[in-house]
Amino acid sequence: MSEEIELMKGNEAIAQAAIRCGCDGYFGYPITPQSEILETLMAEQPWKTTGMVVMQVESEIAAINMVYGGAGCGKKVMTSSSSPGISLKQEGISYIAGAELPCLVVNVMRGGPGLGTIQPSQSDYFQAVKGGGHGDYNMIVLAPASVQEMADFTVLGFDLAFNYLNPVMILADGVIGQMMEKIVLPPFSPRKTAEEIKKLYPWATYGKSKDRKPNVISSLEIDSVEMEQRNLKFQRKFQLMEENEIRYEEFETTDAEYILVAFGSTARICQKSVEIAREQGIKLGLIRPITLWPFPTPILYQYTSKVKHFFSIEMNAGQMVEDIRLAVNGKAKVDFYGRLGGIVPSPIEVVEFVKSKIA
Numbered sequence: 001m002s003e004e005i006e007l008m009k010g011n012e013a014i015a016q017a018a019i020r021c022g023c024d025g026y027f028g029y030p031i032t033p034q035s036e037i038l039e040t041l042m043a044e045q046p047w048k049t050t051g052m053v054v055m056q057v058e059s060e061i062a063a064i065n066m067v068y069g070g071a072g073c074g075k076k077v078m079t080s081s082s083s084p085g086i087s088l089k090q091e092g093i094s095y096i097a098g099a100e101l102p103c104l105v106v107n108v109m110r111g112g113p114g115l116g117t118i119q120p121s122q123s124d125y126f127q128a129v130k131g132g133g134h135g136d137y138n139m140i141v142l143a144p145a146s147v148q149e150m151a152d153f154t155v156l157g158f159d160l161a162f163n164y165l166n167p168v169m170i171l172a173d174g175v176i177g178q179m180m181e182k183i184v185l186p187p188f189s190p191r192k193t194a195e196e197i198k199k200l201y202p203w204a205t206y207g208k209s210k211d212r213k214p215n216v217i218s219s220l221e222i223d224s225v226e227m228e229q230r231n232l233k234f235q236r237k238f239q240l241m242e243e244n245e246i247r248y249e250e251f252e253t254t255d256a257e258y259i260l261v262a263f264g265s266t267a268r269i270c271q272k273s274v275e276i277a278r279e280q281g282i283k284l285g286l287i288r289p290i291t292l293w294p295f296p297t298p299i300l301y302q303y304t305s306k307v308k309h310f311f312s313i314e315m316n317a318g319q320m321v322e323d324i325r326l327a328v329n330g331k332a333k334v335d336f337y338g339r340l341g342g343i344v345p346s347p348i349e350v351v352e353f354v355k356s357k358i359a
Contacts, residue, residue, distance in 0.1 A: 006185055007181070007182050008147065008183065010150040010178065011177045011178070012040045014037050017155055023076050025054070025055075025067075025075055025076075026052070027055050027078075028055075029056060032118040038054075038056060050190075060085040063079045064092030067096070074198075074203075077104075078103060078104035082174075083110050084114070084115060086132070087127070090127075091134070093167055094134050094219075097131075101166075102161035102165055104170070107169060109173045109174060110174055111341050112124075117341060121315050122316045123315070128169055137238075138166075138294075139169045140161075140291060140293060141292040142292075144172050147183050148181065150170070151183055151185060151186060172264060245294055247296075248288060249288040254285075258282065258307065258354060259303060259307050259311070260274065261313070263292060274286050280351070282355070292320070295323045297323070310324055310334045311353070313336075315343075316338050321334060337353040
């Protein structure tokens, strides 16, 4: 069968991939620049074909708690929003992590703080990778840099969520959400039946029967000793993620003397910056973290023996740069260049910044 190639926005790609990968339910609330996810799902009406539930609910808080309920039933469920909407979901995300349930959360970032601007930003990095809600928890955070990856990471995000019984986030910016590219959509996978869920997910709650006691799903534990043991179990799980789930991409790093570190749309800009710099005789390379958590700390550290200078290029006031500094552990210089308020840096800007620091 030939590949099915489509031209669509990044937000539309997430919606289409969700339908195709057997998603059971989407619960969300519209906010720019991610509203096309909900709009596409409503237009496609998957409840008529796959049985997928799609609901525009009364608030972001309602959305994440509906995700909590659906995940507790062993269903493949998701939500999406943009920056201030994700802030409203943080308590629910923490509850889901504490209850060890799988779900997918999509954040297509806009500028802030507050309502800010509808233009693209990367200023939710801290919120995503440091655990924006309360308590000691982490999410795997995937940062797509293309429309194709918006679709691919929807499938991957669900797989990781069920593998680790933990929420997973796709952290995109408004550029990736709104831009259009040709992509290959994933094949259709059927939704799991009730019997398959019972067999595959013994932790799920799906009612009491003659031969089955009810599962009680909760993040609450009154006994401090028991709560500590539960937290230690979480930490072992997060350590496994750090050992097995780091993803990254390198560009022109083999002989690089200077390395840019960037994610999302900024990484695409920086790839062009590398090409321009090399035309000028500057041995510049690029490392793109694909997982913002777990961060590719060991990869960056490996380069400290041969790279003079790292540059964190972000659309914020400087957030990922802190993880880069921790990764290199003082063994190389680290500088930051960022634009704020929805301004997207140009490749030439980045090159000129690098030149000003290495002169």
